[in-house]
Amino acid sequence: MAEVEDRRSRLQDDLEQVTELLQAYEARIEARDADEADAASQLSDSPELAKLRHKLDQMHPADVAYVLETLPVDERQVVWDLVRQERDGEILLEVSDAVREWLIEHMETDELVAAAEQLDADEIADLAPDLPPEVMDDVFASLSVEEREQLRAAMSYAEDSVGALMDFDMIGVREDVTVEVVLRYLRRRDELPDHTDQLFVIDREEHLRGLLAVNRLLVSAPDALVGSLMASEGIVSLRPEQDAQEAALAFERYDLVSAPVVGAAGKLVARVTIDAVVDFIRSRNESEMLSAGGLREDEDLFAPVWDSLRNRWTWLALNLVTAFIASRVIGAFEHAIEKLVALAALMPIIAGIGGNSGNQTITMIVRGLALGQITSGNARKLLAKEFLVAVLNGLVWGAVVGLFAFVIYHKWQLGAVMMGAMLLNLMLAAIMGFAIPITMHKLGRDPALGSSVMITAITDSGGFFIFLGLATIFLV
Amino acid sequence: MAEVEDRRSRLQDDLEQVTELLQAYEARIEARDADEADAASQLSDSPELAKLRHKLDQMHPADVAYVLETLPVDERQVVWDLVRQERDGEILLEVSDAVREWLIEHMETDELVAAAEQLDADEIADLAPDLPPEVMDDVFASLSVEEREQLRAAMSYAEDSVGALMDFDMIGVREDVTVEVVLRYLRRRDELPDHTDQLFVIDREEHLRGLLAVNRLLVSAPDALVGSLMASEGIVSLRPEQDAQEAALAFERYDLVSAPVVGAAGKLVARVTIDAVVDFIRSRNESEMLSAGGLREDEDLFAPVWDSLRNRWTWLALNLVTAFIASRVIGAFEHAIEKLVALAALMPIIAGIGGNSGNQTITMIVRGLALGQITSGNARKLLAKEFLVAVLNGLVWGAVVGLFAFVIYHKWQLGAVMMGAMLLNLMLAAIMGFAIPITMHKLGRDPALGSSVMITAITDSGGFFIFLGLATIFLV
Numbered sequence: 001m002a003e004v005e006d007r008r009s010r011l012q013d014d015l016e017q018v019t020e021l022l023q024a025y026e027a028r029i030e031a032r033d034a035d036e037a038d039a040a041s042q043l044s045d046s047p048e049l050a051k052l053r054h055k056l057d058q059m060h061p062a063d064v065a066y067v068l069e070t071l072p073v074d075e076r077q078v079v080w081d082l083v084r085q086e087r088d089g090e091i092l093l094e095v096s097d098a099v100r101e102w103l104i105e106h107m108e109t110d111e112l113v114a115a116a117e118q119l120d121a122d123e124i125a126d127l128a129p130d131l132p133p134e135v136m137d138d139v140f141a142s143l144s145v146e147e148r149e150q151l152r153a154a155m156s157y158a159e160d161s162v163g164a165l166m167d168f169d170m171i172g173v174r175e176d177v178t179v180e181v182v183l184r185y186l187r188r189r190d191e192l193p194d195h196t197d198q199l200f201v202i203d204r205e206e207h208l209r210g211l212l213a214v215n216r217l218l219v220s221a222p223d224a225l226v227g228s229l230m231a232s233e234g235i236v237s238l239r240p241e242q243d244a245q246e247a248a249l250a251f252e253r254y255d256l257v258s259a260p261v262v263g264a265a266g267k268l269v270a271r272v273t274i275d276a277v278v279d280f281i282r283s284r285n286e287s288e289m290l291s292a293g294g295l296r297e298d299e300d301l302f303a304p305v306w307d308s309l310r311n312r313w314t315w316l317a318l319n320l321v322t323a324f325i326a327s328r329v330i331g332a333f334e335h336a337i338e339k340l341v342a343l344a345a346l347m348p349i350i351a352g353i354g355g356n357s358g359n360q361t362i363t364m365i366v367r368g369l370a371l372g373q374i375t376s377g378n379a380r381k382l383l384a385k386e387f388l389v390a391v392l393n394g395l396v397w398g399a400v401v402g403l404f405a406f407v408i409y410h411k412w413q414l415g416a417v418m419m420g421a422m423l424l425n426l427m428l429a430a431i432m433g434f435a436i437p438i439t440m441h442k443l444g445r446d447p448a449l450g451s452s453v454m455i456t457a458i459t460d461s462g463g464f465f466i467f468l469g470l471a472t473i474f475l476v
Numbered sequence: 477m478a479e480v481e482d483r484r485s486r487l488q489d490d491l492e493q494v495t496e497l498l499q500a501y502e503a504r505i506e507a508r509d510a511d512e513a514d515a516a517s518q519l520s521d522s523p524e525l526a527k528l529r530h531k532l533d534q535m536h537p538a539d540v541a542y543v544l545e546t547l548p549v550d551e552r553q554v555v556w557d558l559v560r561q562e563r564d565g566e567i568l569l570e571v572s573d574a575v576r577e578w579l580i581e582h583m584e585t586d587e588l589v590a591a592a593e594q595l596d597a598d599e600i601a602d603l604a605p606d607l608p609p610e611v612m613d614d615v616f617a618s619l620s621v622e623e624r625e626q627l628r629a630a631m632s633y634a635e636d637s638v639g640a641l642m643d644f645d646m647i648g649v650r651e652d653v654t655v656e657v658v659l660r661y662l663r664r665r666d667e668l669p670d671h672t673d674q675l676f677v678i679d680r681e682e683h684l685r686g687l688l689a690v691n692r693l694l695v696s697a698p699d700a701l702v703g704s705l706m707a708s709e710g711i712v713s714l715r716p717e718q719d720a721q722e723a724a725l726a727f728e729r730y731d732l733v734s735a736p737v738v739g740a741a742g743k744l745v746a747r748v749t750i751d752a753v754v755d756f757i758r759s760r761n762e763s764e765m766l767s768a769g770g771l772r773e774d775e776d777l778f779a780p781v782w783d784s785l786r787n788r789w790t791w792l793a794l795n796l797v798t799a800f801i802a803s804r805v806i807g808a809f810e811h812a813i814e815k816l817v818a819l820a821a822l823m824p825i826i827a828g829i830g831g832n833s834g835n836q837t838i839t840m841i842v843r844g845l846a847l848g849q850i851t852s853g854n855a856r857k858l859l860a861k862e863f864l865v866a867v868l869n870g871l872v873w874g875a876v877v878g879l880f881a882f883v884i885y886h887k888w889q890l891g892a893v894m895m896g897a898m899l900l901n902l903m904l905a906a907i908m909g910f911a912i913p914i915t916m917h918k919l920g921r922d923p924a925l926g927s928s929v930m931i932t933a934i935t936d937s938g939g940f941f942i943f944l945g946l947a948t949i950f951l952v
Contacts (some may be wrong), residue, residue: 187696189695194731278727285761289764293838294839309865309868309869345803345810352795356770385778
């Protein structure tokens with residue numbers, strides 16, 4: 001059983017070996033403390049680097065990508081220089097966006113052209129946004145007419161559309177041929193495209209007529225007709241301009257491995273495979289987590305500090321503005337705080353719990369929208385429920401914080417104001433927590449992005465205003 | 477091209493039709509304003525329900541699940557009663573955890589047993605946690621010896637392990653037979669298991685020898701030997717007790733459709749397929765989003781209010797405690813605030829931005845840990861970088877808030893204290909934002925869960941303490 005290994009732990013081992021070889025190499029450089037020229041010359045002759053190059057050659061492109069993402073920039077550069085040029089393309093496809101940008105910045109035009117020429121049209125389209133225009137021109141020039149057509153098609157669709165996920169590497173067959181003919185046709189190629197779980201049955205005008213599962217082919221009699229074996233009812237087909245999220249839901253819902261992409265007039269234009277869908281799901285979830293964490297985009301762990309700062313400033317600036325507003329709201333009630341300084345100590349509680357509760361509502365609604373579970377039919381019922389939950393929470397937690405205030409400051413009026421403010425702020429949180437994502441969705445924007453900042457801003461300023469306002473009326 | 481439809485929009489149509497039929501049915505009930513008994517008797521004879529049952533019979537189980545998740549509870553009950561009993565099982569597998577619990581609560585023991593008996597061992601294992609013990613006993617009794625073994629095996633592994641994802645529906649072949657023999661063997665079955673992209677090559681002791689891609693089979697000569705066609709080098713194989721997250725990474729990394737699960741001594745025990753992995757990825761991301769939003773678990777959109785409250789209280793209570801602590805920190809400085817009330821208006825800015833910046837660091841580290849990019853080798857470098865970013869942010873944004881304070885309150889000392897407090901709180905945020913997830917990871921806990929609450933608590937109380945402390949020393 002030596003052949004079968006636990007790939008994950010092997011990956012850790014690979015990383016360790018690479019790091020050790022790199023350290024040995026750096027040690028040698030320092031020992032020799034050679035000048036630039038010598039150091040450069042050693043690149044080729046150092047035995048560690050020879051070992052390292054050999055190691056990298058054996059590794060799966062995705063694993064090389066993992067190593068590159070994990071290494072600090074200087075060591076990353078050494079490793080990248082050792083990767084064989086014909087593998088550059090497939091590795092660029094595997095690394096994270098941030099690291100890809102870094103690698104491309106550090107490559108020559110001719111290297112980039114050579115790398116891109118190793119790839120299929122749809123893969124080049126994935127790299128295209130990061131490639132300098134002069135590189136794309138050379139690449140275009142090097143492609144066949146058909147490939148150019150495909151590249152133009154793939155590049156013409158938005159990043160989050162089916163068109164951005166599709167590839168053109170598929171097998172079409174005719175309805176009126178037998179299994180035997182299809183098998184002979186397949187045997188003529190030494191291998192089938194990855195993820196070929198079904199063949200696409202098309203007519204002479206390339207209209208999609210049905211789908212023939214490869215496994216169906218395996219278990220069928222040689223003289224059976226494709227038309228009699230293919231599925232044609234209720235097929236899942238996608239349109240290139242469709243939202244990739246819908247494609248992901250379809251793959252998940254119907255457990256697909258591949259699906260046809262059909263253009264105008266039902267012509268088969270491409271296919272989408274599960275590996276592209278999984279990458280999309282992963283990267284989409286990542287960007288949701290990142291924006292939830294207040295980061296604008298995927299960040300290279302070892303990005304230059306300046307890039308990190310740029311990546312984080314958008315949100316810090318946004319939060320600063322909302323914080324200033326909240327601060328001015330408090331400022332408007334300074335006379336009340338002067339009279340009763342306890343208000344200053346208590347007000348963050350009202351704001352904090354309000355934000356927490358509002359974010360709970362937002363999370364529910366955003367998820368419901370993403371899964372298409374919220375309809376005009378049930379929206380009102382949902383709002384009513386969220387509001388009821390808020391009222392009950394307001395009474396329960398309002399009582400708790402009211403008691404807290406009373407115990408510490410021995411003023412029952414203060415406790416009452418706390419409770420009232422908590423109740424009102426949670427009601428505000430529920431209404432806005434429902435309204436914000438629904439509105440963004442109606443406006444065609446992604447409710448997952450930014451909703452949380454908005455609700456927090458509202459429940460902060462709103463909470464301070466409600467609490468200090470009530471206090472001014474009833475206490476001071 | 478009438479057969480090929482856009483499945484997603486069709487799903488919306490299905491939902492509309494179902495809702496209309498339900499409304500027509502309810503209208504009829506009200507019109508007749510019959511008593512319970514009559515109402516019950518109508519269930520069978522009403523033409524709307526007949527139409528509805530027919531409609532449901534035609535729908536994919538995943539689509540029926542979608543409809544059930546989207547309907548309010550009373551209508552959900554009507555639809556569930558109309559679903560054919562032999563489909564109950566497959567639909568229970570498709571619905572969200574929360575809705576599944578609800579459905580199971582509303583089913584009789586014998587219905588549940590009947591539903592479970594429709595399923596494979598690994599599918600029953602998925603339902604097991606929600607099924608009452610007496611049901612599981614009856615199910616066990618109804619299984620064959622082999623199925624019982626499989627069910628026990630599948631149930632014996634943790635929820636987030638490979639064992640929970642695996643199924644037993646796979647095809648093994650021997651090394652020493654020809655392609656022709658394999659094909660004849662396959663033709664004997666009328667269909668292959670779903671997601672059969674490869675056959676598992678095993679010896680007499682069921683040790684995994686290699687993998688034979690189905691597509692390889694298709695394009696090979698009939699007299700070729702399996703041993704000569706199979707892949708045996710660097711195969712990706714999983715262990716049942718392995719973390720499911722590692723399996724997901726492997727499927728994503730190496731674009732797998734299925735992978736063998738190998739037990740002690742390299743014996744083939746089961747396989748994992750991409751559809752199970754996609755469901756795992758989706759549900760894992762969901763629980764991350766939910767916990768980030770302060771929800772304990774997946775919540776049925778139409779859960780009884782009481783369930784919703786229970787689901788949300790854990791986090792509200794937790795935040796309340798941290799808010800109380802922050803409040804007492806402020807309380808300790810009331811004398812300073814009395815002397816200079818502006819402090820009350822300015823302190824939320826320091827706390828807010830600190831929390832924001834800390835969450836950015838946490839997000840980076842949690843993501844790095846999840847992708848296995850953070851090693852003992854690069855951890856120190858990372859901390860240094862995050863700290864540097866924090867210092868620079870502290871100087872820039874500190875200057876901004878300092879200016880803000882000066883402009884509004886015309887006290888340059890106040891501005892200076894603001895700047896100093898911002899700088900210190902962002903440094904605190906960076907160190908804790910790094911330390912918290914790393915520590916949780918070392919303790920074997922999921923750093924994605926709870927880190928955010930902790931960092932916010934620290935930057936709130938810490939921010940108030942730093943700001944008010946500096947103010948007490950230098951201002952009042």
